[in-house]
Amino acid sequence: MHWNDWPMVCLALSALIALLSRRWMDAAWSACFAIFLLFDKVLPTAVPWQLKYAFLLAGVLLIASEVAGTYRRYKHSQNARH
Numbered sequence: 001m002h003w004n005d006w007p008m009v010c011l012a013l014s015a016l017i018a019l020l021s022r023r024w025m026d027a028a029w030s031a032c033f034a035i036f037l038l039f040d041k042v043l044p045t046a047v048p049w050q051l052k053y054a055f056l057l058a059g060v061l062l063i064a065s066e067v068a069g070t071y072r073r074y075k076h077s078q079n080a081r082h
Helices: 003-020 024-041 049-081
Strands: none
Touching: 003 024, 024 049
């Protein structure tokens, strides 16, 4: 195993741990990034670039929606205090 394979392995393990702890959103974005890195390892002709970057975009959108939801809950709790 080469040193640049470790991010893919860590993201795959992160997805499995998140699944076991039933954190679905974390499992989904971890899996998306792991798949993107896996597709990045194979030959460019084996996987269309659109599919590879679709997983990257899906991971980014999942993280953005999670951050937006957390911010929305934070703002709601701040408004409830005042």
